[in-house]
Amino acid sequence: MGATVVQLTESKKQIQHTHRTFDDQTKAFRSNPMPSISERRENLKRLKRLILTNQERLIEAIDRDFSCRSKDETLIAEVMPSIQCINYTLKHLDGWMKPSKRHVSMLFQPASNQVHYQPKGVVGIIVPWNYPLYLAVGPLVASLSAGNRSMIKMSEYTPHTSALFKEIIEGSFPGDLVSVITGEADVAADFSAQPFDHLLFTGSTSVGRLVMKAAAENLTPVTLELGGKSPAIVSPDVPMEDAAQRIAFGKAFNAGQTCVAPDYVLCPSDRVQAFVDEFRTRFSEMYPSIRDNDDYTAIINERQYARLQSYLDDARAKGAKIIEINPARENLGDGTRKIPLTLILNTTPDMKVMQDEIFGPLLPVVGYTNLDEAVHYINERPRPLALYFFGYDRGQQQYVVHQTHSGGMCINDALMHVAQDDLPFGGIGDSGMGHYHGKEGFLTFSHHRAIFTKQKFNSGQFVYPPHGTSLHKMIYKLFIR
Structure with missing residues (x-):
């Protein structure tokens, strides 16, 4: 009281x-x-x-x-x-x-x-x-x-x-x-x-x-x-080590507590396992341990920590495959407020992790058959604050640029468009x-402030009343055509 x-x-x-x-x-x-x-x-x-x-x-x-x-x-x-x-x-x-x-x-x-x-x-x-x-x-x-x-x-x-x-x-x-x-x-x-x-x-x-x-x-x-759910598209032919490393950095930075962090990954279905394996390797190189590693940021407070845990519980209960990347296999459940970067496979639309902005180190991976399907998946949902495409084919890059909307976009990188001094930053639709x-x-x-200035000579007098003069008719003939 x-x-x-x-x-x-x-x-x-x-x-x-x-x-x-x-x-x-x-x-x-x-x-x-x-x-x-x-x-x-x-x-x-x-x-x-x-x-x-x-x-x-x-x-x-x-x-x-x-x-x-x-x-x-x-x-x-x-x-x-x-x-x-x-x-x-x-x-x-x-x-x-x-x-x-x-x-x-x-x-x-x-x-x-x-x-x-x-x-x-x-x-x-x-x-x-x-x-x-x-x-x-x-x-x-x-x-x-x-x-x-x-x-x-x-x-x-x-x-x-x-x-x-x-x-x-x-x-x-x-x-x-x-x-x-x-x-x-x-x-x-x-x-x-x-x-x-x-x-x-x-x-x-x-x-x-x-x-x-x-x-x-x-x-x-x-x-x-x-915020919003910012997607990262892995193209059908990008070297997986390149995409996985850059997505891992963008997602793990500040433990995913970034408005432009990759929120979910769209990956060719036949490359999902390769992405998981490469992602695990790249994340482990950057963060060989988590618990006492000052490089790996904690979740801001208990409320946010509990929210993220509830997303995991909900996804697990609805049949998702949870892949926790904890390189040193440490016990993190004793008040550290650190959550290992966790991949979530076999997601369904009714899972909270696929509905809400995650804002933490949880990363759903969604399989797709072709690039058209990935673009359609994004366009069916509210426009995100950021969109990431990983692939070196210029035609694919331009296709994604022209066929999607987002506040900003990186091609073959994550987060870095925000750091460009001469690029505007902002959202569209639900993202701002x-x-x-x-x-x-x-x-x-x-x-x-628009300022129109004229000096002593007044050209406007030529359209002043009385109307219907030959001068008026000439002006209309010149400027209404």
């Missing part, structure tokens, strides 16, 4: 803090609606210094939240891309900010058309737990580069990282420019209901629907980076809407 009261009191404080901060940022934006490039560059450089100065503390905090999070995974997937996206933005920001010239029809000459990129105002960013640093910093970089004020709601499932990120951000940025909000689900719900000028949410499809519904009350535009990263991030958080 006491703990519940304390939580409610703390939630109330955080909600009040959210409202005050939103008001402060709104007023601050009105007083400086178009920050200069020097202001924006300094904000980005300050953010970069904070990450570099505190990277060891951030790595430690993320490790504590997961109970075991690979230091190298944090460096590779959080620290490095955060720094690289800042560097890329600093290099290109001047060009992005320049107004773009647009065509003017002869009908309206002499005049000029331009698109100016203005800040939207106060941006809300809702961060998930799986990559708490990068999925806070990436949107923040885009928002600051576009000249906005930013409020960031961190996940309640990463309390150590959230508290540290709040400390280092608010110790260097004024609260009316960047502010970090912590708290439970009720705080997040209130946060998403604020009348932001733009709201970016990263998380599950089910919660994304609630966020969009809350945002709709304020006509707040949203960018939704959701909108894009950010690089220039697309700047554009997402900018208002594209």
Whole structure:
């Protein structure tokens, strides 16, 4: 009872803090609606210094939240891309900010058309737990580069990282420019209901629907980076060692707790056993042990661990073949929250593991007869956030590219499209809407203001009333054809 009261009191404080901060940022934006490039560059450089100065503390905090999070995974997937996206933005920001010239029809000459990129105002960013640093910093970089004020709601499932990120951000940025909000689900719900000028949410499809519904009350535009069941297609003729190694890396990274992790494999039926054998070999090379191996990340919390175990129990009860890859044959059932990478064969559509996004180290393998069948299987289901094709035949590659839809795609790799600074990242359909990263991030958080300009000479007078003159008829003859 006491703990519940304390939580409610703390939630109330955080909600009040959210409202005050939103008001402060709104007023601050009105007083400086178009920050200069020097202001924006300094904000980005300050953010970069904070990450570099505190990277060891951030790595430690993320490790504590997961109970075991690979230091190298944090460096590779959080620290490095955060720094690289800042560097890329600093290099290109001047060009992005320049107004773009647009065509003017002869009908309206002499005049000029331009698109100016203005800040939207106060941006809300809702961060998930799986990559708490990068999925806070990436949107923040885009928002600051576009000249906005930013409020960031961190996940309640990463309390150590959230508290540290709040400390280092608010110790260097004024609260009316960047502010970090912590708290439970009720705080997040209130946060998403604020009348932001733009709201970016990263998380599950089910919660994304609630966020969009809350945002709709304020006509707040949203960018939704959701998940889904991202397939990996093994082609009929790709060398199996190549496909298995790259899929194993993409699935095992962060123990599969990645929105673009391969969710299931489509493999030629006569090559499934070869895939299983090669996958086992490649995974075992990367992770010869699991229990005390700091390279292999734990499941974030007991709730997620139990969810994944329930998927395994459900699949096993419905006749699936479970292949646990535990190279050292260790006992992992005593609170380590580590799950061996587990292949699931003989799946059926009614299994939970084939219905929900897995978000963990479980990998169903589905056999197919020909590539048409594999593509049809994907297209019958909600559009995924990522799609992976493994095969060196250019014709097969183009067939899959043209006949499927997904937020993004890798050919002969996994995950790496997310790390490309000059590629947009975003979903489609159930996997989200909108894009950010690089220039697309700047554009997402900018208002594209169309400006038509003419000077003293007014060509428009030639279409003014009274109508029906010979001049009108000539204009219609020239321009309506």
